[in-house]
Amino acid sequence: PIDAARLWRMLMQMAEIGATDKGGSRRLALTDEDAAGRALLRQWAEAAGCSVAVDAIGSMVIRRPGRDPHLPPVVMGSHLDTQPTGGRFDGVFGVLAGMEVLQSLNDKGIETAHPVEVAVWMNEEGARFSPPMMGSGVWAGVFGEQEILDKVGQDGARLGDELERLGWRGPLAADHRSRPFAAYFEAHIEQGPILEHEGAQIGVVTGAQGQRWYEVTITGQEAHAGPTPMRLRRDALVAGARVVDRVNRIGLEGGEEACATVGILDVHPHSRNVIPGRVFLTVDLRHPDDATLAGFDRRFRDETQALCDAAGVTVEISEFWHFPSTPFAPELVQRVRAAAEGFGYRSRDIVSGAGHDAVYVARVCPTAMVFIPCEDGISHNEAENIRPEDAERGCAVLFEAVRQTAG
Amino acid sequence: PIDAARLWRMLMQMAEIGATDKGGSRRLALTDEDAAGRALLRQWAEAAGCSVAVDAIGSMVIRRPGRDPHLPPVVMGSHLDTQPTGGRFDGVFGVLAGMEVLQSLNDKGIETAHPVEVAVWMNEEGARFSPPMMGSGVWAGVFGEQEILDKVGQDGARLGDELERLGWRGPLAADHRSRPFAAYFEAHIEQGPILEHEGAQIGVVTGAQGQRWYEVTITGQEAHAGPTPMRLRRDALVAGARVVDRVNRIGLEGGEEACATVGILDVHPHSRNVIPGRVFLTVDLRHPDDATLAGFDRRFRDETQALCDAAGVTVEISEFWHFPSTPFAPELVQRVRAAAEGFGYRSRDIVSGAGHDAVYVARVCPTAMVFIPCEDGISHNEAENIRPEDAERGCAVLFEAVRQTAG
Ligand SMILES: NC(=O)NCCC(=O)O
Numbered sequence: 122p123i124d125a126a127r128l129w130r131m132l133m134q135m136a137e138i139g140a141t142d143k144g145g146s147r148r149l150a151l152t153d154e155d156a157a158g159r160a161l162l163r164q165w166a167e168a169a170g171c172s173v174a175v176d177a178i179g180s181m182v183i184r185r186p187g188r189d190p191h192l193p194p195v196v197m198g199s200h201l202d203t204q205p206t207g208g209r210f211d212g213v214f215g216v217l218a219g220m221e222v223l224q225s226l227n228d229k230g231i232e233t234a235h236p237v238e239v240a241v242w243m244n245e246e247g248a249r250f251s252p253p254m255m256g257s258g259v260w261a262g263v264f265g266e267q268e269i270l271d272k273v274g275q276d277g278a279r280l281g282d283e284l285e286r287l288g289w290r291g292p293l294a295a296d297h298r299s300r301p302f303a304a305y306f307e308a309h310i311e312q313g314p315i316l317e318h319e320g321a322q323i324g325v326v327t328g329a330q331g332q333r334w335y336e337v338t339i340t341g342q343e344a345h346a347g348p349t350p351m352r353l354r355r356d357a358l359v360a361g362a363r364v365v366d367r368v369n370r371i372g373l374e375g376g377e378e379a380c381a382t383v384g385i386l387d388v389h390p391h392s393r394n395v396i397p398g399r400v401f402l403t404v405d406l407r408h409p410d411d412a413t414l415a416g417f418d419r420r421f422r423d424e425t426q427a428l429c430d431a432a433g434v435t436v437e438i439s440e441f442w443h444f445p446s447t448p449f450a451p452e453l454v455q456r457v458r459a460a461a462e463g464f465g466y467r468s469r470d471i472v473s474g475a476g477h478d479a480v481y482v483a484r485v486c487p488t489a490m491v492f493i494p495c496e497d498g499i500s501h502n503e504a505e506n507i508r509p510e511d512a513e514r515g516c517a518v519l520f521e522a523v524r525q526t527a528g
Numbered sequence: 529p530i531d532a533a534r535l536w537r538m539l540m541q542m543a544e545i546g547a548t549d550k551g552g553s554r555r556l557a558l559t560d561e562d563a564a565g566r567a568l569l570r571q572w573a574e575a576a577g578c579s580v581a582v583d584a585i586g587s588m589v590i591r592r593p594g595r596d597p598h599l600p601p602v603v604m605g606s607h608l609d610t611q612p613t614g615g616r617f618d619g620v621f622g623v624l625a626g627m628e629v630l631q632s633l634n635d636k637g638i639e640t641a642h643p644v645e646v647a648v649w650m651n652e653e654g655a656r657f658s659p660p661m662m663g664s665g666v667w668a669g670v671f672g673e674q675e676i677l678d679k680v681g682q683d684g685a686r687l688g689d690e691l692e693r694l695g696w697r698g699p700l701a702a703d704h705r706s707r708p709f710a711a712y713f714e715a716h717i718e719q720g721p722i723l724e725h726e727g728a729q730i731g732v733v734t735g736a737q738g739q740r741w742y743e744v745t746i747t748g749q750e751a752h753a754g755p756t757p758m759r760l761r762r763d764a765l766v767a768g769a770r771v772v773d774r775v776n777r778i779g780l781e782g783g784e785e786a787c788a789t790v791g792i793l794d795v796h797p798h799s800r801n802v803i804p805g806r807v808f809l810t811v812d813l814r815h816p817d818d819a820t821l822a823g824f825d826r827r828f829r830d831e832t833q834a835l836c837d838a839a840g841v842t843v844e845i846s847e848f849w850h851f852p853s854t855p856f857a858p859e860l861v862q863r864v865r866a867a868a869e870g871f872g873y874r875s876r877d878i879v880s881g882a883g884h885d886a887v888y889v890a891r892v893c894p895t896a897m898v899f900i901p902c903e904d905g906i907s908h909n910e911a912e913n914i915r916p917e918d919a920e921r922g923c924a925v926l927f928e929a930v931r932q933t934a935g
């Protein structure tokens with residue numbers, strides 16, 4: 122029901138903005154590249170006769186009116202920002218599949234009862250400004266607007282200042298109470314290997330696993346790498362290294378569905394012949410079962426403390442971000458499943474390993490997601506890739522689920 | 529024989545330049561702070577009637593003439609640059625003790641046969657620009673002048689450009705063949721705990737232990753920290769962490785005199801929810817015995833390779849810097865020992881755990897060093913501290929050894 126060639130053209134054109142040497146994309150949230158991506162989308166939206174607006178926290182909304190202006194919109198969406206060395210499809214696919222649905226509704230002259238919208242959420246990745254999923258989080262009431270405006274990025278920029286600079290402090294309320302959705306659908310690449318491995322063409326996402334993110338600061342004693350005997354050292358990096366290995370072991374021993382990652386580790390004072398006096402690192406623990414994840418939390422805290430005590434260094438652990446395992450709305454999940462079946466696509470139920478804007482939106486409105494396979498399960502990598510047929514199938518399922526829901 | 533109060537005043541005044549919140553000093557090589565330190569020293573030197581000149585690689589020379597202008601100088605020296613979070617005495621003590629010796633020779637109206645000089649070597653620490661001991665290394669012919677001019681710092685600056693900017697590309701040849709020394713003495717804080725622990729007041733330095741520095745780059749595969757199963761990961765940081773722990777173990781198992789340190793570790797792409805695809809780290813291995821150090825080298829290379837193979841990541845190891853164990857000149861070492869005895873100071877022989885400019889100078893001229901204790905053996909730390917009595921004793925020994933040598 123959709124124009125697969127047009128969708129692929131949009132994907133490839135968007136990928137030119139912030140294109141990297143290695144075939145990926147770099148459009149960190151609230152940078153000039155992020156803005157250029159939105160400007161391109163805005164052209165397509167306006168050419169399709171849709172109105173475009175921005176909310177107070179910088180999320181962009183593209184609207185195709187429905188028959189009844191009093192009904193809340195059925196919304197599709199995702200994000201256009203990327204990781205520092207990101208791929209061409211993470212987030213982008215969901216936004217452009219939504220844009221393609223709007224254009225296909227136009228092409229077919231389909232009127233819907235509800236307005237149909239595409240949301241481009243502000244800063245989903247959480248790479249430059251952390252945590253992730255900020256735009257959807259503010260809209261859903263998870264974060265306060267001011268709290269987010271005051272966030273400072275890895276490069277020292279204040280989020281609110283970047284919004285002003287880009288003209289993204291829009292007039293729409295970033296608040297689900299004054300701007301509710303009838304339903305929310307997010308199409309996304311799987312970002313993992315399961316669908317490809319099992320030959321499934323569509324992932325019917327039943328929910329997202331829980332996540333706990335931490336910041337860990339280890340303090341030892343700076344000293345000279347030469348004349349300081351090994352047994353007198355309090356080396357913050359040696360302790361930090363053991364924590365990294367232990368976090369990995371918690372993941373490895375936590376069963377097939379466990380994930381545990383250290384993505385950032387900074388050493389101070391960062392000199393070749395100085396025993397590191399301080400290490401900062403981030404930890405990301407995940408599991409679909411909240412009780413299991415709570416067990417990881419205890420094990421991580423206890424073993425980190427014990428490792429640091431044994432190394433003669435002190436440690437501070439703070440939980441930086443957390444969301445529990447999130448089920449999606451069964452009736453919408455069933456609509457996605459049925460749409461895939463209707464087209465004869467091989468589908469399977471799947472739990473999302475990543476957080477998505479859908480996770481926050483799901484707290485305040487019925488929500489579902491559609492996954493498509495990605496090559497070798499690789500994402501958050503410049504080599505991230507998908508096949509045009511899979512993009513087409515995912516977009517078709519999205520179209521069908523939205524059409525039915527929008528009445 | 530020296531003016532201890534004047535020496536301490538100079539030390540405290542120098543410490544005000546680049547003073548840090550925590551009582552240390554930050555005068556990274558070839559920064560404005562480094563230049564301000566030298567400008568202060570130049571004032572003292574000129575007030576003492578000495579001439580001041582700079583060589584082609586930015587080392588500064590203060591000269592008190594001798595009776596015979598044809599004799600090569602007897603030189604004292606060390607450095608004024610510091611670590612990023614350095615102390616007030618590392619290097620500075622040797623330079624200012626030398627300056628105090630020149631002033632005491634003046635006060636006493638002592639004429640020497642040889643000229644007596646104080647050398648302030650360019651970039652000893654190797655923190656901003658690596659490796660360490662650059663000024664002495666060029667003078668001694670260890671490094672080529674152009675090679676060093678082209679070094680790029682952690683902050684991206686080119687060393688040669690910084691020299692030009694500061695006006696430090698001086699007219700003296702940075703070459704021991706055209707500018708030989710009769711002898712070289714370097715006074716320094718121990719930077720380790722041995723003298724303090726044994727109640728010794730003076731360390732008679734018989735030589736310096738060997739060092740091998742490496743750069744290690746580990747390459748895995750970036751992927752999403754959520755949907756990527758643990759068993760499919762190729763996490764460069766997990767492998768890097770195991771290397772850090774293994775390097776530490778090589779040090780711990782290498783006997784009392786072994787040292788092994790990772791001072792720098794950088795993670796790429798440095799995002800909380802991305803499995804690190806690349807890690808860069810530095811390794812510093814030391815031992816007084818060259819054969820033992822060669823054994824550490826083999827073990828480090830073999831075990832790093834094995835750990836990385838097991839983790840499914842690739843690794844490149846390159847030796848970045850290396851100097852063998854360096855004995856000092858027995859007749860000068862004996863002169864230091866005798867001077868300490870003459871004053872009734874408790875002294876002991878000691879091997880330097882750190883590299884010093886004296887290590888490169890020793891390759892081309894008779895060299896010795898004088899160590900004084902530092903508090904808790906702590907150095908390369910803002911808390912680095914010494915007692916005024918120890919500064920006085922070290923300077924007195926330096927005075928006596930230089931006076932005898934300069935004739
Ligand atoms: N898809 C995605 O990367 N979302 C950010 C939150 C997460 O790391 O799961």
Ligand SMILES: NC(=O)NCCC(=O)O
Pocket residue numbers: 346347394652653654660661881882883884
């Ligand atoms: N004293 C000093 O830090 N020298 C630099 C070379 C080394 O780390 O030993």
